[in-house]
Amino acid sequence: MDQTDRPxxxxxxxxxxxxxxxxxxxxxxxxxxxxxxALATGAAGTAWAAGPPAAAANSVKLxxxxxxxxxxxxxxxxxxxxxxDRIGYAIVGLGHLALDQILPALSxxxxxxxxxxxxxxxxxxxKIAHQYGVRxxxxxxxxxxxxxxxxxxxxxxxxxxxxxxxxxxxxxAAKIGKHVLCEKPMATxxxxxxxxxxxxxxxxxxxxxxxxxxxxxxDRMIAKMAKENKLGPLxxxxxxxxxxxxxxxxxxxxxxxxxxxxxxDIGLYALNAARFFSGEEPYEVSASLTQPAADPRFKEVEExxxxxxxxxxxxxxxxxASYGCHESRFFRLQGTDxxxxxxxxxxxxxxxxxxxxxxxGKSANTEITIDPNNQFAREIDHMSLxxxxxxxxxxPGEEGLQDQRIMEAIYESARTARVVKISKPQASTRGPxxxxxTF
Ligand code: NDP
Numbered sequence: 001m002d003q004t005d006r007p008x009x010x011x012x013x014x015x016x017x018x019x020x021x022x023x024x025x026x027x028x029x030x031x032x033x034x035x036x037x038a039l040a041t042g043a044a045g046t047a048w049a050a051g052p053p054a055a056a057a058n059s060v061k062l063x064x065x066x067x068x069x070x071x072x073x074x075x076x077x078x079x080x081x082x083x084x085d086r087i088g089y090a091i092v093g094l095g096h097l098a099l100d101q102i103l104p105a106l107s108x109x110x111x112x113x114x115x116x117x118x119x120x121x122x123x124x125x126x127k128i129a130h131q132y133g134v135r136x137x138x139x140x141x142x143x144x145x146x147x148x149x150x151x152x153x154x155x156x157x158x159x160x161x162x163x164x165x166x167x168x169x170x171x172x173a174a175k176i177g178k179h180v181l182c183e184k185p186m187a188t189x190x191x192x193x194x195x196x197x198x199x200x201x202x203x204x205x206x207x208x209x210x211x212x213x214x215x216x217x218x219d220r221m222i223a224k225m226a227k228e229n230k231l232g233p234l235x236x237x238x239x240x241x242x243x244x245x246x247x248x249x250x251x252x253x254x255x256x257x258x259x260x261x262x263x264x265d266i267g268l269y270a271l272n273a274a275r276f277f278s279g280e281e282p283y284e285v286s287a288s289l290t291q292p293a294a295d296p297r298f299k300e301v302e303e304x305x306x307x308x309x310x311x312x313x314x315x316x317x318x319x320x321a322s323y324g325c326h327e328s329r330f331f332r333l334q335g336t337d338x339x340x341x342x343x344x345x346x347x348x349x350x351x352x353x354x355x356x357x358x359x360x361g362k363s364a365n366t367e368i369t370i371d372p373n374n375q376f377a378r379e380i381d382h383m384s385l386x387x388x389x390x391x392x393x394x395x396p397g398e399e400g401l402q403d404q405r406i407m408e409a410i411y412e413s414a415r416t417a418r419v420v421k422i423s424k425p426q427a428s429t430r431g432p433x434x435x436x437x438t439f
Contacts, residue, residue: 080110087384088115088153090140090178092169093161094124097183101348102160103132105376111384112377115153118145145169149176155387156181158210158380163264164257167192170207174199179206181383185268186400188259190408193401200397208383208393209400213269213346214276215382216375218353218368222333222340225355226277231335234278237317239270239331241346242304245297245323253297261291261301263407267321269346270331272403274309274317277333281429282309282317282406284421287413290324297323307410348375394431402429 089112091098106114116138119125125139138154140147148154157173158181159166167187170180180200186209187193200207213219225231243266251257252265275281287307291298304322311317330343338357344350349371356365386393402425413420 083113086111086113087155087387088113089181089380090116090118090138090148090151090154090157092118092145092157092159093165094119094121094128095160098160099128101376102158102380103128105374105380106132108374108377109381109384110377111388112156112380116140116148116151118142118148118157145172146176148173148178155179156206156383159183162251162257163259164188164251164254167196170196171199174203174205174207177203177205179383179387181208181210181380182397182400183210184272184400184403185259185264185407186397186404188256188264190401190404193397193404197397197401206383206386206393207397208386209395209397210379211272211276211395211399212375212379213273214395215379216351217370218342218351219273219276219345221368221370222342222353222355223277223279225338225340226333226335227279230338231333231340231355231357232337233313234315234333234335236334237270237274237277237315237319237331238334239273239317239319239345240321240328241266241269242320242322242325242328244326245303253299253301255300258301260407260411261298261303261305262321262323263302263305263307263410265321266323266346267305267307267319268403268407269329270317270319270321271307271309271406272399273331273345274319275402278311278313278315278317280311280313280315281402281424282311282422283424284419285309285406285409285413286419287410288417289411289414290322292324295324302414305410305414307413309406392431396429396431398425398427398429 086109089106091102091114094117103114106112114132114134117125117129117134118140119128120142122139122141126136128134129136129139138151148157156179157169159169159173160183161169163183163185164187166182166185170182173180174196180196182196187196196207199205214223226234241262245252245262253261258264285307287305289302289306290304291302295303297303303324304320306320307318309317309319329346330341331345332339332341338355340353340355342351342353344352352367352369354365354367356363358364383393385391405425406422409420409422
């Protein structure tokens with residue numbers, strides 16, 4: 001189970017927190033005077049002060065952290081769309097993520113609204129529908145899913161089901177003419193990911209994989225720092241994502257429904273972050289798995305995974321994920337001239353970012369906290385803007401497919417105890433770069 005959605009997780013938004021609180025971001029910075037001065041006057045601040053590059057042809061506006069020295073303004077200049085003009089979402093699968101994160105986040109969206117619910121549990125769906133103002137007529141089950149075709153209030157189907165069901169519901173959604181926002185991991189095999197891309201393409205529907213960290217402000221700031229060479233050429237990425245998985249009945253411990261254990265559920269965050277920050281694709285991977293025979297939880301899937309990805313520039317990512325350790329989520333990205341880290345990383349709330357670099361020959365560290373509460377809302381609104389403006393999402397199906405290719409190489413490496421080569425994808429797997437003010 002992805003720790004970030006556990007009811008006892010510190011990451012959960014308290015139920016009594018008003019929606020408006022998470023709409024306004026707070027920005028706290030503890031900086032050494034030397035670094036602050038250098039940023040204000042010197043080379044380190046120059047690139048941030050420069051105007052954004054020209055927008056790509058298929059770009060969509062998304063908030064960007066422009067300058068870490070100043071309190072952030074409200075990111076999206078456009079006014080909220082009136083509720084009836086917003087993109088309507090059918091939420092498919094009312095589990096922890098849908099109930100604790102996605103539905104509350106929709107209340108924070110500017111271009112998106114919940115329009116329908118799809119659930120195998122009608123009583124639960126009725127209760128949730130009442131809570132979020134969804135009409136009873138807009139509740140479906142998995143058998144009546146195709147009736148969504150006649151519901152003009154729904155433009156996007158948001159698939160929040162166990163991983164092994166993502167392909168089926170993407171294909172069914174595309175066939176009835178709905179766009180798809182699909183939770184990570186995209187699916188459980190490369191073939192399924194490709195089938196999802198093909199189905200959406202054939203039906204001229206958009207497909208986005210919900211890589212929320214790529215829409216989270218601090219992750220985006222680090223990607224921007226790396227792209228602008230603030231850290232120098234990147235050399236190392238070190239990341240860990242752990243939790244002590246509970247309950248043998250969890251679908252996450254079932255190979256068919258999950259696709260694997262710690263790797264696709266939580267190791268994927270580290271894998272995707274290394275690609276996102278470096279902007280490179282790994283050419284080889286070596287890996288090992290731990291699957292303790294005596295532990296009944298891990299009869300079908302791995303407890304933990306360790307993998308090293310090598311990239312063409314010489315950049316290396318060393319990652320681990322475990323279902324057998326106390327909750328811990330962190331990464332550090334190291335370049336020749338600086339580093340950036342998050343600890344905790346990958347979660348919904350309480351994220352912390354630090355970075356360090358030389359200033360006047362002295363090592364200076366800076367800590368930044370940007371409230372990332374609305375990362376789900378940003379992600380969902382991005383999908384909506386892509387639908388409204390007919391643009392390619394920043395994290396389309398190709399991004400999920402590439403991660404799946406790498407995960408399959410990781411499993412192969414662990415199985416054969418060999419380094420496994422990974423061919424380069426034919427084209428970029430991402431929409432326009434998040435460095436740009438619009439994407
Ligand atoms: P849950 O187990 O909490 O919920 C899954 C829901 O899917 C169930 O509540 C149920 O909804 C429905 N479902 C339909 N068939 C089955 C089945 N055979 N077994 C179990 N559930 C079934 O999972 P999560 O909400 O934690 O995860 C859902 C997806 O979201 C996964 O792909 C996961 O990887 C992803 N995720 C992403 C996160 C992120 O941060 N982006 C964090 C956590 C999860 P109902 O009762 O309504 O039918």
